[in-house]
Amino acid sequence: MDRRDPFRLNALTSGHRACSGCGQAMAARMVGDLIGPDAIFVNATGCLQVFTTHNAQSAWQVPWLHSVFANAAAVASGVEAARRGLPGSERVVVQAGDGGTFDIGLQCLSGMIERGHDALFVCYDNEAYMNTGVQRSGSTPHAARTTTSPPGRLSEGKRHLKKDMLAIVAAHHMPYAATASVAFFPDLKAKVEKAMRLRGPRFLHVFSPCPLGWDHDAAASVQVARLAVETGLFPLVELEYGAVTGVMRLAQRRPVEDYLRLQGRFKHLFKDAHGAAELRHLQALADANIRRYGLLDATTAWDTGEAGRAQRGGRGGYAPAHGAAS
Amino acid sequence: MSRLRFDPGSSTAYRTGDWRRARPIYADRWPPCGAGCPAGEDIQAYLALLQAGREEAAWRKLTEQNPFPAVCGRICPHPCESACNRARVDEAVAIHQVERHLGDLARGRGFAHDRPRAAAAERHVGVVGAGPAGLSCAYQLARVGYRVTIYDAASEPGGTLRWGVPDYRLPKDALLHEVEAILALGVTLRLGVRIGADLSAGELRTRHDAVFTAIGNGLPLVPAEADVTGHGVDSGIAFLRRVNAGERPSLPARVAVIGAGNTAIDVARCARRLGAAEVTIVSPQDRPGHRPGQPAEEMTALPTEIAQAEAEGVRLLLRLGVQRLVRSGEHLDGLQLAYVDHVFDDAGRFRPVLYEGTETFLPADRVIVATGQQPDWSGLDVLQPDPAAGIFAGGDCVGGARTAVAAIGSGHQAAEDVMAYLEGRAPVELGRAATASFDTLHTHYYRRVPRHTSVEADTDERQRDFREVQSGLESVAVAAEAARCLSCGVCMECDNCWHFCPDAAVIKLGPGQRYRFDYEYCKGCGICAAECPTGHIRMEAESGT
Ligand SMILES: Cc1ncc(C[n+]2csc(CCOP(=O)(O)OP(=O)(O)O)c2C)c(N)n1
Numbered sequence: 128m129d130r131r132d133p134f135r136l137n138a139l140t141s142g143h144r145a146c147s148g149c150g151q152a153m154a155a156r157m158v159g160d161l162i163g164p165d166a167i168f169v170n171a172t173g174c175l176q177v178f179t180t181h182n183a184q185s186a187w188q189v190p191w192l193h194s195v196f197a198n199a200a201a202v203a204s205g206v207e208a209a210r211r212g213l214p215g216s217e218r219v220v221v222q223a224g225d226g227g228t229f230d231i232g233l234q235c236l237s238g239m240i241e242r243g244h245d246a247l248f249v250c251y252d253n254e255a256y257m258n259t260g261v262q263r264s265g266s267t268p269h270a271a272r273t274t275t276s277p278p279g280r281l282s283e284g285k286r287h288l289k290k291d292m293l294a295i296v297a298a299h300h301m302p303y304a305a306t307a308s309v310a311f312f313p314d315l316k317a318k319v320e321k322a323m324r325l326r327g328p329r330f331l332h333v334f335s336p337c338p339l340g341w342d343h344d345a346a347a348s349v350q351v352a353r354l355a356v357e358t359g360l361f362p363l364v365e366l367e368y369g370a371v372t373g374v375m376r377l378a379q380r381r382p383v384e385d386y387l388r389l390q391g392r393f394k395h396l397f398k399d400a401h402g403a404a405e406l407r408h409l410q411a412l413a414d415a416n417i418r419r420y421g422l423l424d425a426t427t428a429w430d431t432g433e434a435g436r437a438q439r440g441g442r443g444g445y446a447p448a449h450g451a452a453s
Numbered sequence: 454m455s456r457l458r459f460d461p462g463s464s465t466a467y468r469t470g471d472w473r474r475a476r477p478i479y480a481d482r483w484p485p486c487g488a489g490c491p492a493g494e495d496i497q498a499y500l501a502l503l504q505a506g507r508e509e510a511a512w513r514k515l516t517e518q519n520p521f522p523a524v525c526g527r528i529c530p531h532p533c534e535s536a537c538n539r540a541r542v543d544e545a546v547a548i549h550q551v552e553r554h555l556g557d558l559a560r561g562r563g564f565a566h567d568r569p570r571a572a573a574a575e576r577h578v579g580v581v582g583a584g585p586a587g588l589s590c591a592y593q594l595a596r597v598g599y600r601v602t603i604y605d606a607a608s609e610p611g612g613t614l615r616w617g618v619p620d621y622r623l624p625k626d627a628l629l630h631e632v633e634a635i636l637a638l639g640v641t642l643r644l645g646v647r648i649g650a651d652l653s654a655g656e657l658r659t660r661h662d663a664v665f666t667a668i669g670n671g672l673p674l675v676p677a678e679a680d681v682t683g684h685g686v687d688s689g690i691a692f693l694r695r696v697n698a699g700e701r702p703s704l705p706a707r708v709a710v711i712g713a714g715n716t717a718i719d720v721a722r723c724a725r726r727l728g729a730a731e732v733t734i735v736s737p738q739d740r741p742g743h744r745p746g747q748p749a750e751e752m753t754a755l756p757t758e759i760a761q762a763e764a765e766g767v768r769l770l771l772r773l774g775v776q777r778l779v780r781s782g783e784h785l786d787g788l789q790l791a792y793v794d795h796v797f798d799d800a801g802r803f804r805p806v807l808y809e810g811t812e813t814f815l816p817a818d819r820v821i822v823a824t825g826q827q828p829d830w831s832g833l834d835v836l837q838p839d840p841a842a843g844i845f846a847g848g849d850c851v852g853g854a855r856t857a858v859a860a861i862g863s864g865h866q867a868a869e870d871v872m873a874y875l876e877g878r879a880p881v882e883l884g885r886a887a888t889a890s891f892d893t894l895h896t897h898y899y900r901r902v903p904r905h906t907s908v909e910a911d912t913d914e915r916q917r918d919f920r921e922v923q924s925g926l927e928s929v930a931v932a933a934e935a936a937r938c939l940s941c942g943v944c945m946e947c948d949n950c951w952h953f954c955p956d957a958a959v960i961k962l963g964p965g966q967r968y969r970f971d972y973e974y975c976k977g978c979g980i981c982a983a984e985c986p987t988g989h990i991r992m993e994a995e996s997g998t
Pocket residue numbers: 151172173174175196197223224225226227228253255256257258259264
């Protein structure tokens with residue numbers, strides 16, 4: 128076991144093959160260390176699975192298994208059912224990319240929720256099938272460039288809209304469904320901890336920038352994640368049994384351009400009048416989110432300013448690593 | 454073994470560090486506050502200690518550079534705050550209030566400077582002048598174990614701080630306590646000894662292995678142009694010296710003060726306290742900030758001092774120069790003034806040009822001239838600075854900023870120069886340029902918090918005596934000010950780099966121990982540097998890329 132860090136389990140540790148600056152690796156490390164060692168992680172096929180288990184070398188320091196692309200939630204359901212009545216207190220966590228959640232994994236996820244399994248499903252949303260070379264998914268935002276939605280004379284990039292995955296999940300009499308972002312660690316931490324206090328199916332949708340697929344600077348991953356929230360394109364909300372119970376208010380609302388400009392996948396929108404119209408469309412989508420969740424005037428515990436602060440001594444970390452002196 | 458051969462096991466067997474094209478490096482930068490402080494205080498460091506509740510450690514950190522926090526917290530124009538990066542976020546950190554608080558706390562709690570563990574050498578340094586420069590130099594030498602004797606002509610130590618700054622700005626006991634703390638290090642103080650008269654400079658030189666001269670600016674400097682002498686005319690520093698000696702001279706009703714600096718303001722404010730009904734400052738220069746791009750045409754007095762004086766009823770006549778004293782025989786009637794075109798000539802000399810035909814008359818029963826000071830080198834020829842011969846000078850008497858804090862910094866540098874001379878090495882230049890510039894910070898990570906301000910004594914009440922005008926801050930407010938520090942360039946252990954690293958290449962070492970990079974695995978993405986609020990991480994290209 129790698130115990131270099133006494134203050135962090137490093138559930139997902141070094142040596143993995145994610146691209147430099149990978150937002151999914153960052154997110155999975157945060158989530159894994161917040162959940163801690165008493166869990167069994169079931170992974171769908173995708174970048175996270177591939178880059179953490181290359182050539183028989185595993186970056187996981189927690190129980191972890193992988194079956195195929197579509198069935199992670201079904202495998203997790205089985206693991207959870209099989210564990211009932213046995214000694215031990217391990218909780219079950221499912222991890223999947225957006226393809227493994229929005230598209231091919233949707234049916235198994237729906238069944239897992241419908242049957243009421245005690246499992247947390249975490250979707251690391253990098254908005255395309257990244258592991259196989261950036262193909263569009265049901266999560267890819269409108270007008271984004273992917274290899275299967277190339278912009279051109281007759282194409283604005285992806286023609287369709289991003290699925291409202293949270294609403295789909297929440298429509299299942301779902302105890303807890305929330306969105307979170309690496310850029311707001313205290314909020315992510317609160318949501319993981321809340322999810323782990325609850326029983327039954329739970330869903331966490333974590334926004335995970337991808338420097339390769341989104342074509343942005345590796346160093347910009349957190350900045351991109353922050354702007355997705357601050358523009359209203361990725362609202363941070365919590366839903367309990369379908370009702371909105373938590374909203375991260377926007378301390379400062381940013382125009383969508385601030386977010387889009389950092390990413391090559393939206394470069395074509397800044398070229399001509401056609402692109403300008405799509406920019407207006409994306410702004411209208413952000414505005415619709417802002418209206419729908421009351422992102423500017425919700426009266427909730429904190430806003431993007433407060434949740435985005437740093438302070439001397441940190442704002443909370445992880446349970447100390449197992450067996451390590453803290 | 455080929456790095457492409459793998460055995461089942463942990464991914465940590467695979468070193469991703471060789472993917473890296475640039476490496477992150479933790480490195481402190483020097484914040485602008487410390488660079489702006491003429492005494493070179495490590496302000497960021499003591500604010501951080503204070504945030505951790507370590508008050509005594511904070512005082513010790515502060516006094517490494519400046520043994521006069523209670524003094525400077527009260528009278529320093531605090532250039533540190535003008536340089537503070539936080540001013541560009543909301544308002545500068547109230548550094549002077551923290552400084553004052555720590556100084557007062559040291560007195561209340563009886564903190565004492567650490568005595569040297571062993572005498573550094575039997576070398577004996579003579580210091581001429583027990584003002585801030587001389588005391589600062591003696592302090593730095595004594596801390597490391599040198600023998601020091603300070604000579605001063607006056608009956609009490611402190612120099613300008615003792616004889617030039619009135620009680621309502623700096624209560625004498627605050628000064629005295631900090632002087633005594635320095636003397637407690639074993640410094641010998643010989644008062645009532647004027648070098649060049651009571652003891653010859655040559656004799657002094659033979660008694661010591663090195664000499665530091667910091668005699669200040671004791672002589673009034675009056676421009677030759679206007680003949681302002683004779684009956685009814687007083688010198689500003691002589692007047693302040695009397696007041697600060699405890700005298701309360703009675704003044705006539707109408708007092709005119711000539712000058713544009715803090716001495717003129719102090720003279721005027723003392724005059725109000727001594728009962729003068731009409732106190733007018735005549736200044737050829739304009740208010741600070743009123744002549745953009747022409748600093749020489751602005752008063753050198755601090756805006757807050759000017760405001761407090763005006764609140765106390767002092768009147769300012771600006772852009773007026775003195776043409777002559779108006780007398781009826783011996784009797785002083787007042788001043789003939791005229792408006793000024795410009796004050797300094799092209800070579801920067803004080804040569805006010807007055808407009809003919811704009812003459813006005815200012816009735817005055819007393820004129821006090823506070824137009825400047827100069828050092829009195831009489832009898833001190835052999836002490837003209839000659840570093841190679843172990844003769845050094847500093848503070849006001851060699852020019853420069855003419856503030857207490859500049860004198861303190863100058864005394865510290867002199868101590869370093871003296872030690873280098875005695876130890877036969879090259880001296881270290883203590884001043885450091887700021888490297889933690891505003892654009893190295895990521896300020897969205899900081900909460901906006903308004904600056905805490907302290908209260909002023911009631912304007913009517915305070916003119917009845919010499920009570921202190923400006924109060925300090927309560928300790929909670931002081932702690933809050935310390936917490937407003939952005940920690941520019943210095944890790945504040947916010948955990949950002951540690952949370953964000955996608956590669957578990959940032960290892961947390963524990964509270965107070967910061968973090969380390971594990972270059973075996975760091976891929977060099979640069980996220981840690983991009984998200985460090987304080988600018989403590991820099992990226993450096995890997996060689997061969
Ligand atoms: C049934 C099936 N179809 C296709 C694939 C090929 N495949 C492997 S990973 C992947 C994309 C995964 O995308 P996503 O779930 O979004 O995760 P990401 O890699 O983007 O993190 C695909 C298409 C597969 N393994 N199984």
